[in-house]
Amino acid sequence: xxxxxxxxxxxxxxxxxxxxxxxxxxxxxxxxxxxxxxxxxxxxxxxxxxxxxxxxxxxxxxxxxxxxxxxxxxxxxxxxxxxxxxxxxxxxxxxxxxxxxxxxxxxxxxxxxxxxxxxxxxxxxxxxxxxxxxxxxxxxxxxxxxxxxxxxxxxxxxxxxxxxxxxxxxxxxxxxxxxxxxxxxxxxxxxxxxxxxxxx
Amino acid sequence: xxxxxxxxxxxxxxxxxxxxxxxxxxxxxxxxxxxxxxxxxxxxxxxxxxxxxxxxxxxxxxxxxxxxxxxxxxxxxxxxxxxxxxxxxxxxxxxxxxxxxxxxxxxxxxxxxxxxxxxxxxxxxxxxxxxxxxxxxxxxxxxxxxxxxxxxxxxxxxxxxxxxxxxxxxxxxxxxxxxxxxxxxxxxxxxx
Numbered sequence: 492x493x494x495x496x497x498x499x500x501x502x503x504x505x506x507x508x509x510x511x512x513x514x515x516x517x518x519x520x521x522x523x524x525x526x527x528x529x530x531x532x533x534x535x536x537x538x539x540x541x542x543x544x545x546x547x548x549x550x551x552x553x554x555x556x557x558x559x560x561x562x563x564x565x566x567x568x569x570x571x572x573x574x575x576x577x578x579x580x581x582x583x584x585x586x587x588x589x590x591x592x593x594x595x596x597x598x599x600x601x602x603x604x605x606x607x608x609x610x611x612x613x614x615x616x617x618x619x620x621x622x623x624x625x626x627x628x629x630x631x632x633x634x635x636x637x638x639x640x641x642x643x644x645x646x647x648x649x650x651x652x653x654x655x656x657x658x659x660x661x662x663x664x665x666x667x668x669x670x671x672x673x674x675x676x677x678x679x680x681x682x683x684x685x686x687x688x689x690x691x
Numbered sequence: 692x693x694x695x696x697x698x699x700x701x702x703x704x705x706x707x708x709x710x711x712x713x714x715x716x717x718x719x720x721x722x723x724x725x726x727x728x729x730x731x732x733x734x735x736x737x738x739x740x741x742x743x744x745x746x747x748x749x750x751x752x753x754x755x756x757x758x759x760x761x762x763x764x765x766x767x768x769x770x771x772x773x774x775x776x777x778x779x780x781x782x783x784x785x786x787x788x789x790x791x792x793x794x795x796x797x798x799x800x801x802x803x804x805x806x807x808x809x810x811x812x813x814x815x816x817x818x819x820x821x822x823x824x825x826x827x828x829x830x831x832x833x834x835x836x837x838x839x840x841x842x843x844x845x846x847x848x849x850x851x852x853x854x855x856x857x858x859x860x861x862x863x864x865x866x867x868x869x870x871x872x873x874x875x876x877x878x879x880x881x882x883x
Contacts, residue, residue, distance in 0.1 A: 520715060521711075594764040594807070670868070671865065675862065675863070
């Protein structure tokens with residue numbers, strides 16, 4: 492039996508969704524143009540993951556195994572719709588920047604993956620911890636990528652210029668190829684780090 | 692809107708994988724061999740065209756007249772999941788050969804974000820039914836193209852001497868970045 496702390500930290504390190512499990516790649520590449528967008532996406536995913544994990548765990552003894560996947564997708568889609576409406580009402584700028592990737596949280600494999608692999612077999616309490624850990628791991632990874640791309644792509648962090656006037660922004664990092672290459676290199680770097688630190 | 696422009700932009704200039712970042716999971720997962728990526732591409736084309744038509748009809752004739760636009764995400768994912776199941780059942784009964792070829796890809800397609808993504812993009816761009824069909828098929832062809840190019844590269848990449856830390860997803864992503872750079876050249880030629 493793993494302790495709650497281990498349950499929480501595994502989502503950030505051993506089972507980091509981006510760098511270890513390589514899940515949820517589409518939004519990871521698409522919204523990390525700036526740190527702010529990455530953070531917004533990460534928080535939206537945490538909210539949906541947390542709510543869906545709670546509900547899936549709560550109904551785990553009621554839903555027949557045969558129809559569980561459609562049932563989980565419906566639960567997830569409901570919370571995604573709520574997040575969509577809240578964002579468009581209270582954070583219209585972020586809503587426009589994230590665009591189609593807000594409704595696409597429904598098909599983010601991390602969320603369905605946690606429902607299937609964790610929440611349906613565990614209590615509500617453990618599912619909450621799991622959702623927070625995995626969600627935070629995802630948000631941190633997204634933000635790291637967002638900070639790197641924003642810093643070198645436009646010379647600023649969260650919209651504030653930090654590199655000085657002599658810095659020539661590397662435009663390629665702010666567009667599509669930069670997303671792929673930055674994530675690829677980071678993935679390799681983390682593989683190396685994990686190997687060195689002996690985390691498997 | 693010029694249909695030819697839609698085809699060009701959807702396949703090359705705004706390629707779904709290299710420019711819109713949709714369908715990265717199958718792109719990384721299924722692009723190991725040429726035959727499997729072709730199979731996946733055909734299955735996606737088939738489902739995407741059908742899903743786009745059904746979601747377009749449902750949105751324009753059910754959700755919009757009833758002012759239920761906020762149910763879009765839920766309705767669309769339900770339609771796609773049902774459709775995939777339907778295609779699977781029909782294929783199994785009527786065409787076992789095709790089913791054996793495409794069968795393993797079909798369950799994966801429900802969570803392929805290109806299908807839901809294209810359904811939503813069609814609504815956002817306010818395409819009519821003909822534009823919807825042309826756009827969806829073009830996007831699917833673009834997706835297949837990306838998968839096939841990557842599979843061709845990957846078959847050679849397996850023989851190359853790549854650092855053990857970069858093997859797998861990491862080197863595939865860097866390769867995708869270089870391909871994406873090449874595809875960016877098309878975006879200067881035509882935009883919608």
